[in-house]
Amino acid sequence: MSNALQAVADWEEAPGLLEGASQLELTARDCDLDYWFTAVAQGTLKGMVHGHSPKAHVPSYMMQPGPLRDAIMDELAFRSIAEDKATRAITYIVADAPDVYTMEFFATQLIDEARHSRVFRGHLLELGVPENELFATIDRISGRDADAILKPLEEFAFPMIREGHDFIAGVVILTILVEGVLAPSAELSERKWRLLDPAAAEIERGANIDEIRHLTVGSAVVRQYLLEHPDETPRVLDIITRGRALWAQLPTADVIVRREMWFHEGLQQHARVVGDYEIWPGKRLIDTTPEERLVAAQTWSMEMQNSRLQYMGLAEAIP
Ligand SMILES: [Fe+2]
Ligand SMILES: [Fe+2]
DSSP, rough: HHHHHHHOOTTTOOOHHHHHHHHHOTTTTTTTHIIIIIIIIIIIIOBBTTOTTTOOOOGGGGGGOOOOOOOOHHHHHHHHHHHHHHHHHHHHHHHSSSHHHHHHHHHHHHHHHHHHHHHHHHHHTTOOOOGGHHHHHHHHHHHHHHHHHHHHHHHHHIIIISOOOOOHHHHHIIIIIIIIIHHHHHHHHHHHTTTTTTTHHHHHHHHHHHHHHHHHHHHHHHHHHHHGGGGHHHHHHHHHHHHHHHHHHTTHHHHHHHHHHHHHHHHHHTTTTTTEEETTTTTTGGGGHHHHHHHHHHHHHHHHHHHHHHHTOOOOOOO
């Protein structure tokens, strides 16, 4: 395996999610099962305990009731449900993969997503949620949000991927409409929590390293498909248009803003911890407003999606 390929999954050397997902080119053939064992299981994840390095700690203030704790619990409860649902949905993509390379790649992505759900949930245990209350807690915090946001996405996808066995629709939905939309908030999150909850930030970093692979390989699969089936382009564009129209109706903003307000209140209380830490070059985290952070994530989202759509041969879908 080339060093460059290995570096994409290296804890120290891997680029940030948005940079990696905007600039790299990886195919399902590059990222087969052998690659996953070497570069991910024995690479990214080597020595990790509960999805983070053993030295990353959970600060004592995170164990106390307060807005910072509310913010991380809300985020991880929701994301653990989302990753669980993604894992199950990917089973249809694996089942309908047209060749062994895509089958192996999406099988690794399936395990990655199951792992994400597990480590996000695991951090709730690290925050002191009793094990026998874990699932009830997740449901209490995020059950309603999941019903409002994730169920409609499943209802959109299942007729195509589960009933219709439509492999490429599954990859388009997963890569462009789900992961492409969520990646920027995952990047923001990794940066926000770096000093405030180092264990959570490392868990996110690990998931984001996986995400670089998911976004780049997913894009390569769509690109190759459209090169071989140019007549399918209008149908793929239609899935994107309908998916975006659905997103526009979902109450995602309410959930994200609520979480960001809690984070902001907690950030002010623990300003000492973050000191002069910069969330992006030239901007101290403590000087950002919730709105600035959300706008930054939005902007990153647009930039990354546009570069991926261009690459896939779907420039027409760029707004
Ligand atoms: Fe994930
Ligand atoms: Fe993913």
